[in-house]
Amino acid sequence: DVKVTQSSRYLVKRTGEKVFLECVQDMDHENMFWYRQDPGLGLRLIYFSYDVKMKEKGDIPEGYSVSREKKERFSLILESASTNQTSMYLCASRSTGNTNYGYTFGSGTRLTVV
Amino acid sequence: GDSVTQMEGPVTLSEEAFLTINCTYTATGYPSLFWYVQYPGEGLQLLLKATKADDKGSNKGFEATYRKETTSFHLEKGSVQVSDSAVYFCALKNQGGKLIFGQGTELSVKP
Numbered sequence: 001d002v003k004v005t006q007s008s009r010y011l012v013k014r015t016g017e018k019v020f021l022e023c024v025q026d027m028d029h030e031n032m033f034w035y036r037q038d039p040g041l042g043l044r045l046i047y048f049s050y051d052v053k054m055k056e057k058g059d060i061p062e063g064y065s066v067s068r069e070k071k072e073r074f075s076l077i078l079e080s081a082s083t084n085q086t087s088m089y090l091c092a093s094r095s096t097g098n099t100n101y102g103y104t105f106g107s108g109t110r111l112t113v114v
Numbered sequence: 115g116d117s118v119t120q121m122e123g124p125v126t127l128s129e130e131a132f133l134t135i136n137c138t139y140t141a142t143g144y145p146s147l148f149w150y151v152q153y154p155g156e157g158l159q160l161l162l163k164a165t166k167a168d169d170k171g172s173n174k175g176f177e178a179t180y181r182k183e184t185t186s187f188h189l190e191k192g193s194v195q196v197s198d199s200a201v202y203f204c205a206l207k208n209q210g211g212k213l214i215f216g217q218g219t220e221l222s223v224k225p
Contacts, residue, residue: 004157031211041159042118042217054115090157103213105157
């Protein structure tokens with residue numbers, strides 16, 4: 001089974017802190033994605049990466065950045081956390097060769113910014 | 115732009131009741147369509163998919179048919195169980211390869 005692992009299930013951070021959310025996948029997938037999930041809004045795409053060292057802005061990139069130094073790892077960075085970034089963050093990956101398939105998601109990181 | 119609209123939840127049903135969760139979409143071309151399920155405390159799992167008009171996706175007793183004429187992909191199950199309680203997301207993959215989600219519908223099944 002493809003596995004996408006997010007390092008933390010729950011995080012509590014203070015306003016202004018720099019926050020790193022880590023995501024690792026073990027199936028050599030080229031594409032990786034970061035979404036945030038908020039009630040009534042579904043999932044919204046923050047950033048994605050088609051391959052190592054590549055990154056593209058999604059629909060709501062403001063306040064976030066990403067890093068993809070290795071194929072298996074895709075990090076989401078909140079440069080200066082704010083309370084409106086309190087949310088559930090979901091990482092996903094997909095193989096380029098299987099584009100008609102859905103994505104494989106991690107279990108999510110619930111971030112609270114106080 | 116491309117979008118997905120789902121019926122609002124929460125939906126509360128008794129065990130063995132019939133389930134329908136409506137999903138309609140707006141997209142150019144011929145998107146692929148998906149239903150994902152999120153059980154409490156977990157990430158999203160792919161439930162079923164359909165890649166072209168009139169395809170029927172099915173899994174675990176759930177079904178959905180890709181209806182291009184009505185731009186719909188409604189999720190159905192003939193007899194729900196308590197273990198089906200979850201949030202269900204309809205999604206499309208558009209021509210650019212982007213996965214676009216509906217807002218999610220929470221289902222609660224009571225014994």
